[in-house]
Amino acid sequence: MLPPSFAAALRGALAAVSPVSCAGCGAPDLELCGGCRRLLRPQPVETVHGGLRVVTALRYEFEVREAVLAYKQRGRLRLAAELGPALRAALDVVLPPDAVPAALVAVPPSPSGRRRRGWDPVTVLARAAGAPASAGVLVVRPGRSSSQKRLDREQRARAREGSLRCRVDLTGRRVVVLDDVLTTGSTVQEARRALEEAGAEVVAAVCLAATPGGREVTRRRLPGYGGAKA
Numbered sequence: 136m137l138p139p140s141f142a143a144a145l146r147g148a149l150a151a152v153s154p155v156s157c158a159g160c161g162a163p164d165l166e167l168c169g170g171c172r173r174l175l176r177p178q179p180v181e182t183v184h185g186g187l188r189v190v191t192a193l194r195y196e197f198e199v200r201e202a203v204l205a206y207k208q209r210g211r212l213r214l215a216a217e218l219g220p221a222l223r224a225a226l227d228v229v230l231p232p233d234a235v236p237a238a239l240v241a242v243p244p245s246p247s248g249r250r251r252r253g254w255d256p257v258t259v260l261a262r263a264a265g266a267p268a269s270a271g272v273l274v275v276r277p278g279r280s281s282s283q284k285r286l287d288r289e290q291r292a293r294a295r296e297g298s299l300r301c302r303v304d305l306t307g308r309r310v311v312v313l314d315d316v317l318t319t320g321s322t323v324q325e326a327r328r329a330l331e332e333a334g335a336e337v338v339a340a341v342c343l344a345a346t347p348g349g350r351e352v353t354r355r356r357l358p359g360y361g362g363a364k365a
């Protein structure tokens with residue numbers, strides 16, 4: 136045991152070297168505080184996007200959004216262990232133990248995102264969820280991934296169309312698409328298009344989190360996940 140004063144000094148020195156604060160709310164000296172950890176408890180919601188079943192685990196807002204951004208954009212990879220169980224819960228809705236198995240295919244990062252980060256948030260997250268996804272099955276066609284942030288829903292869908300390519304023959308294979316954040320749904324739709332073109336039967340898409348509201352979908356709270364605030 137270190138003397139308390141020395142331990143405190145050591146913690147202070149370490150904090151100065153690699154300061155850490157809660158990825159959700161910014162509280163000091165913690166990777167994730169108890170309150171934010173509770174907000175990451177999965178609340179799977181099932182929606183239908185253009186005929187595709189989509190299950191998401193979290194609402195992409197406030198502290199949850201901050202935690203996802205800290206993981207994806209600020210390289211706080213240890214958060215994969217905190218976020219993984221939520222993805223797992225959504226996946227379990229689509230593929231319960233008695234379901235016919237399906238291959239998991241991750242939506243690929245944009246080439247600029249891959250260059251910037253050097254790692255792939257969706258496949259790392261899937262691994263943390265105990266659901267290894269095939270990376271490299273879907274690839275972004277060269278020159279087809281501009282930033283979509285300023286585009287509206289329709290423009291996004293158009294920009295996305297044809298942007299992904301499947302490199303594997305998936306004839307007769309059941310596939311579940313995995314992604315991190317669902318916004319307009321155009322990305323999972325493009326993934327479905329590319330996978331179906333390769334012969335796959337796309338049974339559903341599973342995303343960690345969804346931006347709240349504004350989608351032309353039917354929402355359904357899934358049984359077994361309580362009635363707490365969504």
Ligand SMILES: [Zn+2]
Binds near residue numbers: 160
């Ligand atoms: Zn917090």
